[in-house]
């Protein structure tokens with residue numbers, strides 16, 4: 510049984526919690542990074558993580574500033590230079606190209622375990638970050654000057670600030686009594702890594718089908734990651750099909766744009782939901798990442814929002830420390846909440862709008878969305894604005910995301 514004192518205790522070392530630890534590494538603050546599950550640290554060279562994420566240029570800037578990005582690219586990551594979005598119920602389509610925003614790429618597709626490993630490797634080099642894994646937080650008590658965290662192994666940790674980076678089912682959020690809003694979508698995302706006969710040409714694709722969007726994300730060596738949103742029963746049916754039958758259904762859904770689907774590995778389904786916490790801060794507590802907001806994966810923004818949360822919170826804490834302020838005071842933490850609110854709300858609302866627009870089976874809505882896609886494609890300034898937002902390089906950026 511230990512009894513230890515810290516400045517910051519981060520609960521959850523998923524990509525978002527690990528990003529925060531790295532972003533605070535040079536601050537001199539004494540931190541504990543607590544993770545319940547032992548993360549994958551090695552894997553066979555020819556295996557691929559089923560969980561992949563589209564990482565925006567804004568997030569890449571943060572990861573680059575933390576000295577992590579080079580390591581990610583050295584392991585395995587695939588840039589995409591263009592994106593094609595089209596509607597299955599009409600001829601509306603939109604094409605995005607990195608040249609439209611003078612960027613080298615629209616982003617990279619990265620395996621989650623590769624990114625998490627690179628961050629943890631970085632965090633481990635700092636002696637002011639104590640890595641506590643496997644360890645699970647079971648109770649939290651908020652005091653005036655400190656928060657006390659209890660773990661399943663019977664340890665007690667005290668900190669001036671506790672950060673809940675413990676995902677959509679955040680126990681820290683529940684223990685703090687913070688209410689959530691949102692709903693389940695009755696949809697699941699079916700994911701798989703497949704090999705196709707035609708090359709993806711570094712282009713991501715998204716086809717809006719009546720049951721939900723089907724995204725094709727380019728991976729290295731001619732592979733593509735599929736993220737196929739479907740009504741949950743349909744997703745489970747497709748997951749259970751044998752490889753040949755699944756490949757046929759996928760090819761049809763994709764209008765054979767990448768030719769024959771030649772190889773299908775394992776598949777998994779993730780139920781989808783929308784969730785946001787009523788507050789993301791209170792005295793001695795901040796929530797970041799999915800613990801603060803969980804969004805539909807249709808535009809690949811959830812993790813990118815979380816990485817930006819971590820960058821902003823690190824800046825707020827570092828600035829407060831430089832001014833010798835209490836880093837866990839509500840007045841300090843409110844700056845983080847205010848700063849992130851606009852981006853998180855705007856992104857959440859845009860994703861929900863897209864989900865409803867493309868989920869509607871009403872004929873006038875079909876017409877309007879097809880016309881809207883084609884019109885937006887033709888309006889260069891509007892398209893550029895959308896792209897800069899989606900790339901995470903617009904708005905009030907934290908220092909880590911500035912060039």
Ligand SMILES: Cc1cc2nc3c(=O)[nH]c(=O)nc-3n(C[C@H](O)[C@H](O)[C@H](O)COP(=O)(O)OP(=O)(O)OC[C@H]3O[C@@H](n4cnc5c(N)ncnc54)[C@H](O)[C@@H]3O)c2cc1C
Pocket residue numbers: 520521522523524525526543544545546561562563564644645646647674675676677679680698700736779797798799800806808809810811812813814815
């Ligand atoms: C199918 C799918 C595709 C997606 N694609 C994209 C994409 O392309 N781009 C994108 O930006 N986003 C994407 N997302 C969203 C993205 O995956 C999430 O937003 C992101 O993983 C959230 O990261 P996190 O670190 O906040 O939470 P998590 O990854 O859930 O990490 C939380 C961590 O906390 C730990 N933990 C929990 N409770 C405790 C406890 N009591 N004590 C100690 N540790 C604890 C857990 O073990 C876990 O490691 C996708 C989501 C899905 C479902």
